[in-house]
Amino acid sequence: MLFSTPVLTHDDERVVAGIEAMRHELRHQLRSTPTRWTEGLRKFLTADAVAASNSIEGFQVSTVDAEDLMTGERDVEVSEVNREETLAYQRMMTYIQTLQDATDFRYDKGLLNGLHWMLQGHHHSGRRPAGQWRKGPVYVTDPRDRSIAAYTGPDAAEVPGLMAELVDWLNTDDGSHPLIRAAMAHLHLVSVRPWADGNGRMSRSLQTLMIAREGMLAPEFSSIEAWLGRPGNTWEYYRELGLRGSHYLPDQNVSGWIRFNLIAYHQQAQTVQGRFDRSRAIWGILSEFAESTAADQRIVSALHDVAMFGRVRRSRYENAEGLSLQQAQRDLRELVAAGVLTPVGRTRARAYLAGPRFPERALEVARTPMTLTQPY
Structure with a gap:
């Protein structure tokens, strides 16, 4: 038995x-805007979702570091564990993005277990198998006392039927x-928890996949994983x-869960729109700067990264501009x-930050915080 979808209120x-x-x-704005600068925003939003969803599970990598890792940078100062978790999540999210418009698409056991293998395959063991339903109990422990189970998943014998x-x-x-x-x-x-590990990230990823399959926006503009990863929201x-409840109790009203998600959708949509508007404004300012200094317009992408995300690496600029x-x-x-x-760091790990003559107006726009409204 699954939860029943509640009737929406006015x-x-x-x-x-x-x-x-x-x-x-x-969607209209994205279609009418040159992809030259929206591509950077797409990559940032993907990295933000990956970093945020991993942070909920205790893997701490900044969005900028996650983006560097996802674009192939090797000299990123993160632990090996955080590196592996970031790249595994990226592989799964990349596949989810390709499924956005896949023809003859159907959900099945193989798809879900395949996604789980992409996420957890590097942890595969007899005790915690990846890519297959769990064979034993699973618990979510109370963060304040690891000896207490805040939630216990259904018995492993029930999992195949519930997943079917x-x-x-x-x-x-x-x-x-x-x-x-x-x-x-x-x-x-997330309530059935069919795997030994990785259930939270798989559940958030399934939500992202379903939104992407709806076809309105690409998954990087639709996911609420970044919103969920903010500390207060987590x-x-x-x-x-x-x-x-502390056990699987599907015979209950889950209107509160729906309301929570609608707040997340609404505020993440506000956030993405705000980033889009800010990115466009900064690109315009930097284009004017390049023109006024007789510089090639290609430098705008490097300066845009610095204004929006705090830094740029040579390899990122090289790839962005070909x-x-x-x-x-x-x-x-x-x-x-x-x-x-201004350069910082060793030769291979070198990054570039804003120098004393960086266009101040672009930095002012980048530093101005946006305001989110509460939809209810």
């Missing part, structure tokens, strides 16, 4: 309409709004799941000589 429907309006507007029911549900349109179905899928999977996330190693090095040396950038 306030819920109003919030859903607001989310849809924001998503439609962002979930797969059938995933492949059947019950008429619910796609965002509501995605939230319910998250709750179903606490609320655990609290909301805790309200479901430059040779020598061209990228020359551009960055000239920007350093002009006082626009």
Whole structure:
């Protein structure tokens, strides 16, 4: 037995309409905007989702470091464990992104276990198998006292039947709004906890996949994983799941879970729109700066990274603009000589920060915090 999808209240429907309006507007803006600068935003949002979802499980890597790792940088100062978890999550998320418009798509046991192997294969062992249902009990321990089980998953013997029911549900349109179905899928999977480990990240990833399959926006613009990874929101996330009880109790009203997710969708949509607007404004400022200094417009992508994310690496600039190693090095040396950038770190791990002559207006725009509204 799975949880029943609750009937939306008038306030819920109003919030859903607001989310849809924001998503439609962002979709229109993305389609009418050159991809030259939106590509960087896409990569940042993907890295933000990966870093945030991993942080919920205790793997701490900054979004900027996660992005460097995901673009192939080797000299990133993170632990080997955090490196492995970041790259594993990236592989799974990359595959999820490719499934956005896959034809003849169906959910099945093989897909879910395959995604789990991508995430947890490097931990595979007889005691904690990856890519297959668990064979023993699973617990979520209380963060304040690891000797206390805050939640105990269903008996392992029940897992195959519950997952077969979930797969059938995933492949059947019950008429619910796609965002509501995605939230319910998250709750179903995180409550069944079919694997020995990785259930939280798999549940959040399934929600992202379902939103992506809905077709409105690419998954990097749709995921709420970054929102869930903010410290205060993570606490609320655990609290909301805790309200479901210490054991699997699907015969209950989960309206609170739906409301929580609608707040997440709404505020993440606000956040993405804010990042989009900020990114576009900064790109315009830096384009004017490049023109006023008779510099090649390609340097804008390097300066844009510095303004938006705090730094740029040579390899990232080289890849973004399709430059040779020598061209990228020359551009960055000239920007350093002009006082626009300041290098930090060793040769291979070198990054470039804003120098004393970096356009101050771009930094002011980047540093101005956005305000999020509470949709209820």
